[in-house]
Amino acid sequence: MTDEFEPTILAFICHWGASAAADLAGVSRVQYPPNVIPITVKCSGMIDTRYVLAAFKNGADGVLIGACQKGDCHYMRGNENAAKRMGLLKEAISKLGIDPKRLKFERIAGFQSVRVSTIVKNYVNELKEIGPLELSPTVEKKFEETAKEVKEKYQESLDKAKEVDVDEA
Amino acid sequence: MEKESKIGVFVCHCGFNIAETVDIDKVVEEIKKTGDVSYCTDYEFFCSDPGQKEIERAVKEEGLTDVIVACCTPTMHESTFREAVARAGLNPYRCEIANIREQCSWVHPDKKKATAKAIRIIKSIIGKVKLNESLTSLKTPVTDKVLIVGGGIAGIQAALDVADSGHEVVLVEKEPSIGGHMIQLSKVFPTLDCAQCILTPKMVDIDRNQNISLYAYSEVEDISGYVGNFKVKIKKKPRFVDEELCTLCDKCTEVCPVTVTKEFERGLNLRKAIYIPFSQAIPSTYTLDENACLGLAPQRCDECVKVCEPNAINLDMKPEIVEEEVGAIVVATGYELYAKENLAEYGYGENLDVLDGLQFERMLFQMGSAAIPFRRPSDGKTPKDVVWVQCAGSRDPEMHLPYCSKICCMYTAKQAKLFKGIFPDANAYVFYIDVRTAGKDYEEFYQQVLEESEVIYLRGKVSKIFKEGDKTMVWGADTLTGKKIEVAADLVVLATGIIPSPDDKIVKMLNLPQGPNKFLKEAHPKLRPVETTIPGVYIAGMIQGPKDIPETVAQASGAASKAIGLVSSPELEHDPTVVRVDKELCDGCGICVDECPFDALKLTSNTVNVNDALCNGCGICTVSCPKDALQIKNFTAKQMMNMIEGGLS
Numbered sequence: 001m002t003d004e005f006e007p008t009i010l011a012f013i014c015h016w017g018a019s020a021a022a023d024l025a026g027v028s029r030v031q032y033p034p035n036v037i038p039i040t041v042k043c044s045g046m047i048d049t050r051y052v053l054a055a056f057k058n059g060a061d062g063v064l065i066g067a068c069q070k071g072d073c074h075y076m077r078g079n080e081n082a083a084k085r086m087g088l089l090k091e092a093i094s095k096l097g098i099d100p101k102r103l104k105f106e107r108i109a110g111f112q113s114v115r116v117s118t119i120v121k122n123y124v125n126e127l128k129e130i131g132p133l134e135l136s137p138t139v140e141k142k143f144e145e146t147a148k149e150v151k152e153k154y155q156e157s158l159d160k161a162k163e164v165d166v167d168e169a
Numbered sequence: 170m171e172k173e174s175k176i177g178v179f180v181c182h183c184g185f186n187i188a189e190t191v192d193i194d195k196v197v198e199e200i201k202k203t204g205d206v207s208y209c210t211d212y213e214f215f216c217s218d219p220g221q222k223e224i225e226r227a228v229k230e231e232g233l234t235d236v237i238v239a240c241c242t243p244t245m246h247e248s249t250f251r252e253a254v255a256r257a258g259l260n261p262y263r264c265e266i267a268n269i270r271e272q273c274s275w276v277h278p279d280k281k282k283a284t285a286k287a288i289r290i291i292k293s294i295i296g297k298v299k300l301n302e303s304l305t306s307l308k309t310p311v312t313d314k315v316l317i318v319g320g321g322i323a324g325i326q327a328a329l330d331v332a333d334s335g336h337e338v339v340l341v342e343k344e345p346s347i348g349g350h351m352i353q354l355s356k357v358f359p360t361l362d363c364a365q366c367i368l369t370p371k372m373v374d375i376d377r378n379q380n381i382s383l384y385a386y387s388e389v390e391d392i393s394g395y396v397g398n399f400k401v402k403i404k405k406k407p408r409f410v411d412e413e414l415c416t417l418c419d420k421c422t423e424v425c426p427v428t429v430t431k432e433f434e435r436g437l438n439l440r441k442a443i444y445i446p447f448s449q450a451i452p453s454t455y456t457l458d459e460n461a462c463l464g465l466a467p468q469r470c471d472e473c474v475k476v477c478e479p480n481a482i483n484l485d486m487k488p489e490i491v492e493e494e495v496g497a498i499v500v501a502t503g504y505e506l507y508a509k510e511n512l513a514e515y516g517y518g519e520n521l522d523v524l525d526g527l528q529f530e531r532m533l534f535q536m537g538s539a540a541i542p543f544r545r546p547s548d549g550k551t552p553k554d555v556v557w558v559q560c561a562g563s564r565d566p567e568m569h570l571p572y573c574s575k576i577c578c579m580y581t582a583k584q585a586k587l588f589k590g591i592f593p594d595a596n597a598y599v600f601y602i603d604v605r606t607a608g609k610d611y612e613e614f615y616q617q618v619l620e621e622s623e624v625i626y627l628r629g630k631v632s633k634i635f636k637e638g639d640k641t642m643v644w645g646a647d648t649l650t651g652k653k654i655e656v657a658a659d660l661v662v663l664a665t666g667i668i669p670s671p672d673d674k675i676v677k678m679l680n681l682p683q684g685p686n687k688f689l690k691e692a693h694p695k696l697r698p699v700e701t702t703i704p705g706v707y708i709a710g711m712i713q714g715p716k717d718i719p720e721t722v723a724q725a726s727g728a729a730s731k732a733i734g735l736v737s738s739p740e741l742e743h744d745p746t747v748v749r750v751d752k753e754l755c756d757g758c759g760i761c762v763d764e765c766p767f768d769a770l771k772l773t774s775n776t777v778n779v780n781d782a783l784c785n786g787c788g789i790c791t792v793s794c795p796k797d798a799l800q801i802k803n804f805t806a807k808q809m810m811n812m813i814e815g816g817l818s
Contacts, residue, residue, distance in 0.1 A: 046788025
């Protein structure tokens with residue numbers, strides 16, 4: 001089976017959590033499939049929806065967001081922002097006809113080296129089942145609009161949360 | 170704003186570490202093909218001296234404007250290579266690392282695939298470097314003073330080290346006296362020094378040292394600012410006794426009509442509402458317990474005030490807030506024992522003759538010092554049979570704590586030995602899972618206890634402890650013989666596990682990362698054991714993990730020397746990869762101001778301004794901006810897009 005489909009995964013990993021765990025996986029020689037290309041960012045909270053869409057556009061079959069664990073964010077709440085944003089993006093891409101499983105949000109603490117391997121292994125298998133991503137030009141054209149929509153929805157949810165706070169106060 | 174750049178890529182073999190699974194020649198060949206790179210070479214170890222010299226040479230001779238070293242993780246050698254390019258006259262922020270070891274060669278055995286991935290990783294970094302710009306570190310002044318939170322042995326050692334090297338210290342302790350748990354101990358293993366004898370001189374030093382401002386019976390209320398420039402608010406709880414005037418005559422306790430349990434004796438003894446926790450307390454003064462006293466609001470009793478000759482008691486004392494500025498912080502808030510209520514299967518809480526390790530320490534201490542007869546708490550009889558239960562609540566992931574609390578094996582051995590020393594005819598039984606005695610002279614001590622002190626060690630877990638008549642029955646199994654064991658004990662000591670101090674106000678305040686068991690996380694588990702990921706905040710003692718006294722002292726000295734290093738420099742360099750506001754694009758909507766977790770952004774006259782010293786460069790704000798007006802320096806959206814394209818090309 002030489003021509004078996006090998007999915008390409010672009011992974012945005014946070015410096016303090018997932019990237020540290022991936023480094024530790026290296027040190028501990030915890031093996032996992034080479035399908036994943038890592039891009040280390042300072043915080044998962046800085047990952048714009050446009051980056052995820054750009055990854056799809058440039059040939060990624062799946063995008064993995066490696067944030068740190070709940071309550072573990074080095075920047076206090078970046079991981080929660082990312083969780084919320086990526087949740088909204090999942091809904092949005094599914095409307096475009098892209099399987100929402102192509103975007104995976106995972107929390108990985110800096111010491112969870114084995115978790116890195118497990119997540120990548122499972123995700124590669126999952127994507128093998130889904131098959132390669134084929135984007136039609138019409139869908140691609142909608143990316144910019146989608147990114148904008150998600151941003152607005154995200155902001156709305158923040159404003160709403162603020163209103164609740166005010167009510168409680 | 171595309172720039173003229175000449176990028177050099179240096180691919181490191183790392184001996185076999187990279188070269189074994191990544192085809193270096195192939196990588197160099199492919200990278201050379203990319204139009205963006207003007208120079209590419211490889212070497213066995215670029216971190217070595219000749220390796221760094223090659224980079225310096227290439228920067229100068231090839232006229233490189235940007236450098237990529239494809240090697241190990243940036244946390245390892247980014248600074249090494251940035252310094253190297255700086256020596257060659259390049260701005261250090263024009264050098265980046267492509268991590269092809271930890272995240273590639275070490276985790277993928279298939280050479281062909283690992284090579285392809287390494288090329289993609291490097292191409293991604295090329296995408297970033299194409300738009301890197303020269304940056305200058307920001308410089309901020311440093312306040313030459315260190316805050317130490319916690320006055321146990323860790324805090325005491327750190328405070329003395331910092332103060333002795335000529336820097337000012339603010340030491341905050343929430344209890345009426347410093348000393349922590351160590352001052353409660355009877356004798357310490359394996360030397361059997363009396364804990365008070367070795368600790369009280371250090372406590373007195375704290376009191377006398379001109380460089381130390383001690384705030385006992387105080388708590389840190391608020392911390393703001395950043396590394397080098399923290400602003401601290403300390404609440405001094407009212408003692409109702411003037412430390413300066415009090416002469417320790419003890420007349421107040423004689424007349425005080427209120428009796429409550431004594432915390433210092435862990436409930437095994439009583440104290441009055443006005444009290445001194447123990448005679449060597451520092452500060453050496455009495456404290457009036459607000460919650461127990463009858464005399465306060467509304468005033469119903471002033472017996473102590475009447476007998477106090479120096480007029481030291483002032484019932485109108487109010488909490489006081491003191492503000493201090495410090496450059497560094499050492500968190501040494503220590504531990505507690507795993508709550509006894511959690512061990513219902515061992516009868517704890519109901520059965521007075523079931524004690525925890527620290528309670529037994531207090532019993533041993535009293536026997537040693539005041540010739541008080543050794544009595545069991547329930548009825549005052551002298552105990553003949555004492556059982557220790559090791560791992561009480563430790564190493565039990567299903568029910569209790571998953572980890573080993575490290576010190577219990579040794580203190581159990583010590584307590585059993587001391588007990589047998591006083592009552593040679595009594596019986597001491599220890600139930601254990603394993604006996605762990607790693608530590609200098611520890612195994613020898615344990616062997617001595619086994620052989621000379623005739624302590625009976627039984628390998629097995631205790632299933633049940635219950636009261637029968639005036640005895641406490643201990644049911645267990647000896648897994649070495651397979652026999653059921655039943656001991657009718659007079660006293661049971663549970664070697665309860667260690668938990669990090671539950672008072673985590675300071676942890677929340679500083680946003681310190683905690684591990685899964687709530688112990689504070691060090692910046693690196695091996696190589697940065699006293700630093701946290703928060704710049705300028707260091708940790709020492711049990712709050713970082715279970716450890717014995719020598720380890721605590723060593724870590725405290727380590728934390729102190731880190732803090733000294735920080736406050737010794739007149740100014741600090743701050744990472745310049747902070748956010749930049751494009752004033753043309755910013756319309757002053759202010760969304761980003763709320764998004765920033767560090768209060769680094771301020772809205773002034775319809776535009777956003779950045780406090781560079783507060784900005785951590787996390788980029789959370791950049792994604793929130795509807796106008797794309799915010800960009801992290803050297804991590805812009807354009808660079809991210811380039812990295813994505815590069816990584817997927």
